[in-house]
Amino acid sequence: MQLERLIAALAPTDVVGDGALEIRELAYDAREVPRDSLFFCVPGAKADGHDFAAEALERGAAALVVERRLDLDAPQLVVPSVRAAMPRAAVEFFEDPTARLPVAAITGTNGKTTTAYLLWAILTAAGEQPGLLTNVERRVGSEVREVGLNTPESIDLQRLFSEMLEQGNRGCVMEATSMASAKGRLEGTRFAVLVFTNLTQDHLDFHGTMEEYFESKRRLFAQAGHTVVNVGDEYGARLAAELPDAMTFRPDDALPGVELKLAGRFNAENALAAAAAARALGIGEAAIKQGIEAVHRVPGRFERVDEGQLFTVLVDYAHTPGALETVLEAARELGPGGRLICVFGAGGDRDRAKRPLMGRVVAELADISLVTSDNPRSEDPAAIAAEVVDGLDLEVELDRRRAIERALDSAQAGDVVVIAGKGHEQGQEAGGRKVPFDDREVAREALRRLAAPT
Template identity: 35%
Template sequence: MRTVSNRPSRQPKWSLEAVAEYLGADSELLHEQGTLVVAGVCQDSRQVRPGDIYAALPGTEHHGGEFVAEAAQRGAVAVVSDRPTEILPAFVVKNPRKILGPLAAWIYGDPSTSLDVYGVTGTNGKTSTTFMLEAGLAAAGLRTGIISGICVRGPDGVSEAERTTPEACTLQRTLSAFVDNRVDAVAMEASSHGLALHRVNGTFFRVAAFTNLSRDHLDFHKTMASYFDSKAQLFLPERCARAAISVDDQYGKALAERVTVPRLTFSSLGASADVTATDIEADQTGTSFVARHGSWERKIRLRLLGCHQVDNALAAIAALRIGGVDIAAALDGIENLDTVPGRLENVEIGQNFLAFVDYVHNAGAQLRLFPYLRSLSKGKIIVVIGATGGRDPGKREPLGRTAGSHADVVVVTDEGPYHDDATALRNDVAAGARLANHAEVLIIPNRSDAIRTAVCLAKAGDIVVVAGRGNDHVMNYDGTEIVFDDRQVLERALVKYAK
């Protein structure tokens, strides 16, 4: 598989003097270097190439200014930062994160203005919706790219994603490379972190889509109001031309009233909306529903599993319709999408029970998942669950309680504690599960052992769900990364222990 390049083939044309003028900085500090043509802009000192401007940004543990010498050794010609340095000419600005996206976009030729960019934000459903959008755009005859928490993929190949929304420099380089590869439309995730940290500054969206909002990431945002405000930034008229908004929760309703750009609302739960879904049916082979928008309607059969995929499909449909895409052709692509990695991914080797791996990692997502699972079988639901460290501690107990209310057996295990106390993480989730006073609760620290136990407990007609990590393939223990793919571990356990 070829790795996608996030460096455009066309070289930027701006000199350091022009960059100084753009930033309103003193060009005299450049001396004879002012005429140098900038090759790009990069905020990872390890990835700097000759001619790059190095963006030295403040971080949670380190400041990019600590790595200016390394950037200089790799060929950086200047620095943008909130700290001065004597190693390289420095453009010192008050908030480098805020200006970095527009600066990178300017250097790379404002690539988003040459693309139809569809952005998706929300607590749950971003990845699946983004994959549906990309499938629909491609089926409608457009040359596509995708930027998601799983991968970055374009006509020239695919790369593993480093984060849900790339850093500003990387995003603009990637979009510019898409332009070079004659991409027409891009589907991308816009996370609340990405919005709050200004990663999408400098990017203009043809359509911005909102899926839902429930408790998550409060370790970063602190309050739900702040979390919502970060999401709402995507829908400002200087950011997007059109919007597609779910009105199935209070935040979507508030957002729909707030936006000033043309928008379509959508609902799968019976709310008054422009685009709606009825006659929803989900089984273990797929999901069907009838979508309506005014006089238009269509019976849709998804190959993706779960009623929650109707929400994601409606988000894609509303975005594509308001974006002006041939919806009949696009829906053929959406219906043919057979999997989104780690999203209720079926692991099957011929066992007499169902086994899934799913990314579900908060109570809001669980409330959509478990009723669907219960509809598939009268057997037991056995869920393997944990809490990732370095996250909002207030979500652990609700995570456990919701699992304990809907599953029959809850196996609490590690999910990557980072620098947190792994025992405390497990105990918090288990305490929540026990509050439900419904499920049998087991604590098994080793994740492989926990998955093996779930498989060994399963009988004919039961359902095993390994939850929380989806397609992730590393777990972090106090800074040490351990290779671990739930799908592979579950498959090995099924081969060895399944009845």
């Protein structure tokens, strides 16, 4: 693509150099710059892309997008905001892929991943061959890829949409996060249908207030053709009042004739959301039934770990007060005569205000609780745990492996053990390192040891 086309799309305030050159790729990471690419000098909290412009040119960048002129011998497009320019350039460069690829997106605090899997299964049953973008995995054509950011940067996202079209996908199901919305990664993406699941406290370290958090979700609906809203949620009811054409549902609605294979009342809510989104896309009831009934598990979402033990073990991604409440209440229903045991922690470098709230939820709903390390990142695990405990009668075991082992050692027939916080994750982030750690595998190993003859 000629740089001149991108200049027209971005309308820069100043252009340095000649626009008559070929651009073969877009890039924003100086460590990964294909030859003849347009490099975006993105200012960040920890590093400024302008400082890496020379390196990007050395690696093969043909031109730069900047917020100020740099003393470099290269074409430069000066714009007010490089981050805001990225999605506009990406949509132009990849020829507006979501104009040809119907995208079904799910936004909300809880339920995004499971709803996405259910909707993906429904569309698959309908023969739509959809792609999938979740925080568990990405599916492009027949290829399954690992996940980086929950919602990719705008350039990567538009590239993925373009690749889906090339690989024969006829649609895409994705999670749309508040962080991606606030950072503009979803600008230019057309949503054939957008689903709102719920809103509970999370990410206030980034958004500041619940209203700002809500606004980051709300603004996405201007990009949607069809909308689906859970009006059983306080914020969903507010949103639906602004969207007169929205398709709505409530948690106590029914799906007649559909046998949900996923445990937990909240998964019935997720199924209702997926079914409503499918109907908005014109999918028939037979495919809705077939798709929902085909989903037996979602990785790290109320996922059972079964080694033949006489008690139930569940691994779940719940890492907010609202999600913990939902999961623990559902877990209690699975073992009404037994005890409810919970292993949980709070992530480091994330919303601190939710930590004591998480502790209170678990203290109220679980019979036995172990506060442990989640992903402490740069923080002191003991300090995080202290904020979670906040004066409550909660036991602390900072070694997550040992906490899981202790919980399973103490479990008796009929009990339910919930290992919360990390779900599908296969690593633990601490002190600048990420070490292999999978709650499900740790639980399996511990259960096998318990079952081994002594």
